[in-house]
Every structure is written in C-alpha cells, then in structure tokens.
Amino acid sequence: MPSGTSPAADRTTRFHTSAAANVRLRRLVDRGARVLPLLVDRPTESGLDSDMPSAYGQVARTGVALDSIDDMRVLLSGIPLDKVALSLSVDAAAAPLILLYQLVAEEHGVPAERLRGSVRNDVLKEFITPDGTCLFPPGPSMRLTRDLLGYCRTALPRWDVVSVCGHELAEAGADPAQEVAFALANGIAYVRTAVTAGVFVPRLTFCLSGSGNQAEVLAKFRAARRIWGRAMTEHFGPDLAGRAVLRCHVPPSWSVAAARTGRPWLRTDASQEIEASALRLMDSIERLGGAVRAVEYRFQSTALPPDSRPVGPSGVEAPGPEARATHLRQSERLAKLRAWRVQPTVDEALADLREAARGDRNVMLPMRAALAASATVGEICETLRGVWGTYQAPPGRR
Numbered sequence: 001m002p003s004g005t006s007p008a009a010d011r012t013t014r015f016h017t018s019a020a021a022n023v024r025l026r027r028l029v030d031r032g033a034r035v036l037p038l039l040v041d042r043p044t045e046s047g048l049d050s051d052m053p054s055a056y057g058q059v060a061r062t063g064v065a066l067d068s069i070d071d072m073r074v075l076l077s078g079i080p081l082d083k084v085a086l087s088l089s090v091d092a093a094a095a096p097l098i099l100l101y102q103l104v105a106e107e108h109g110v111p112a113e114r115l116r117g118s119v120r121n122d123v124l125k126e127f128i129t130p131d132g133t134c135l136f137p138p139g140p141s142m143r144l145t146r147d148l149l150g151y152c153r154t155a156l157p158r159w160d161v162v163s164v165c166g167h168e169l170a171e172a173g174a175d176p177a178q179e180v181a182f183a184l185a186n187g188i189a190y191v192r193t194a195v196t197a198g199v200f201v202p203r204l205t206f207c208l209s210g211s212g213n214q215a216e217v218l219a220k221f222r223a224a225r226r227i228w229g230r231a232m233t234e235h236f237g238p239d240l241a242g243r244a245v246l247r248c249h250v251p252p253s254w255s256v257a258a259a260r261t262g263r264p265w266l267r268t269d270a271s272q273e274i275e276a277s278a279l280r281l282m283d284s285i286e287r288l289g290g291a292v293r294a295v296e297y298r299f300q301s302t303a304l305p306p307d308s309r310p311v312g313p314s315g316v317e318a319p320g321p322e323a324r325a326t327h328l329r330q331s332e333r334l335a336k337l338r339a340w341r342v343q344p345t346v347d348e349a350l351a352d353l354r355e356a357a358r359g360d361r362n363v364m365l366p367m368r369a370a371l372a373a374s375a376t377v378g379e380i381c382e383t384l385r386g387v388w389g390t391y392q393a394p395p396g397r398r
Helices: 008-014 018-030 069-076 094-107 123-128 138-155 166-171 176-196 214-236 238-243 271-287 291-296 299-303 321-340 343-358 364-372 377-388
Strands: 035-039 085-089 116-119 162-165 204-207 247-249
Touching: 018 035, 018 069, 069 094, 069 321, 085 094, 094 116, 094 138, 094 364, 094 377, 116 162, 123 138, 123 166, 123 176, 123 291, 123 299, 138 176, 138 291, 138 364, 138 377, 162 166, 162 176, 166 176, 166 204, 176 204, 176 214, 176 271, 176 291, 176 299, 214 271, 271 291, 271 299, 291 299, 343 364, 343 377, 364 377
Parallel strands: 035 085, 085 116, 162 204, 204 247
Antiparallel strands: none
C-alpha cells in the first residue's frame, strides 16, 4: 500500500462493525491522518455476505464487515473524503468495495475525480500464497482486474488500483530471488492485461519485504529495479517503459521473517546473484505463457517451501461472543436492507451484470448500478461466480 499508510492499519482489525470502525477513522482524521487504513472482514474479502452459512464462524475475526452500501455509508459518515485517502487491504473483492466507496462519496457531494485512495488488488498473489482468497479462476480474476483498471482510469484517476505484494510471498516462504521473480512476473501480467485492453494505468506499486539483513534488502531492491526496467523495455518498448517506473517500498508494519534457503544473499552486494536467479525463474514463467498460466500450472506455489502453518480446523470453528454479536447485527441489517429495497430493480441490475460477465462488456458499470440499488457484495460475487465459476484450490496448498 502507499508509503503514507500508518501502522494504525494493524489496530483497525479489532473494529468489526462499520460503526465502530467509523469512530476509529474519525479519531485518526482528528489527529491529522490523511491516509486511512482499512482491513475488511474475511467473509467480505471472500465475496460473502455476513449472513451466508459459509460465513459462519468467520464474521468479526479479522476486520470490518462491509456487506452493502448501508455499511459503507455508516463507515464513511463524517469523514472528509476530499481531504483523505483510503488505503484498502483487499484483493479479490476490490471491485465492489471501490464502487461502494465512490457511490457514498458522491452522496457526500465529493466528485469521483477528487477521490484519492489505494487498494491492494493483487489477485495473482492470492493463488500463490497458502491462505490466499480466490473468488474466481485465474482467467476471470484477471478479466475483473482489466475491467477495474479501465474503469478507474477514467472514473477514479487518482486511485492506485494494484499494489503487488512481494512481502506476502516472502511471508509464505519465498527467498529473495523468488520474491522478486514472482512479484515482477505478476506485475508484468497486470501491465500486459491493461495494455492489451488499451487501458494502461502506470500507477502500479510493489511492496517488497524489508525483513532480514539490511544488505540483503538493498541488494533485492537493486535487482528488482534493474529487472523491471529491462522487462518493461523488452515487453512493451521504451516509450511505455519510461512511464512504468518501479515504485517500490517496504510495508511499515511488516515484521514476519521470511524462510531462508541457505543461498548467498547476505553478502555485501548480492544483487547480481538475486538478479540471475530471479531471471531464471521469470524465464520459466514466460515459457509457460506468463504469470497467469504459471499460476494455473501451480509453478509458483509448488516452488515455495511446504507451508508450516496449520491449514485450520476440519470443522466450523464456533465464534466467540463478540463474533456472535457482530454476526447477529450484520444479519439483522441485511434482513432490513432486503425488506426495504426495490427487489425488481436489484434483480434487473444483477441480470445486466450477468450478461456483461458472459460477454466482453466492462462489468464495472452494471456492478455499480446493482450496488446503488442495494445489491450486496455477496450477491454481486455470487452472480459473477455463476458465470465465471469458483476457484477450486488444489489439495496441499490451502
């Protein structure tokens, strides 16, 4: 996320309702914050409404539940949206949440062109890391990224739409060369997708791990910058390469040490070794057809060391008192929303979204209409799943 993101991002995790999170965000604004970090709940991140059976036990565990435009209205109440930027930590469900933010901002009288913010939206990373959240298969996921890039270029030009998260690859066990190779290969895939669609957006950022020996970190950054500059020139030509400058930074609150494999990264300047190893990996990815095809072949995920973290309980974990209370509140809010909204308008908007997903029309405009009519995030994602399918994780990685 942007370098202005505050370590307060971690502290937002205990505010599970939009009302509680609003209190926290307003307090940050009063203290002078101009970048407001927000973590969303696991069901929201997974494209599920809080009252869905598959969300049971997950509501109120990791962040704020944002099921509909009503939740976004409560979250942003009293926030000067023309003076702050929202830093949204979400990947696969980024599109509906950005649209909800825009819709509420316009209700506040703030035009979309004045809105600033960023969203992680690194969907390819989600297929590589063991605990990634994948809503759709890789191909449709990149289709949604393409449509989001095209929409934001004209409607939300001040938003950073993709932040490539190499540090999460490192957390999953990638060594420095793997982190650089997989992150840059993902970045090339995003730029390629945008250029092919004629909607190239140069506001692409990379977040690499700052954990470990300082010399190693500096060497990794040097290697990444050299590789990226050459890759942009080779793939897209010097004109585009000059606009696609690598904007690279370290997450401010990142503290998990990546697994090491004994390779010579701790020398005074190991950038040449990191670069050579990363280029070999990137060449293998290109021979498979690029990062998207490599993800489908599980090239990146199988290259990482076996995950040592527990996959999770085999059954549904019973929620604690706070989670049960939040689940009940959100379920009641959704019931009221569905009772008061004009259902035929919602059905018509979702049908239009379904037709756009079946064809090549940008899905963001019908998605916006559906959300404005009070369709929920879960209904939006379920409509797209009905057309694009649901990603089935191979055994052994999740």
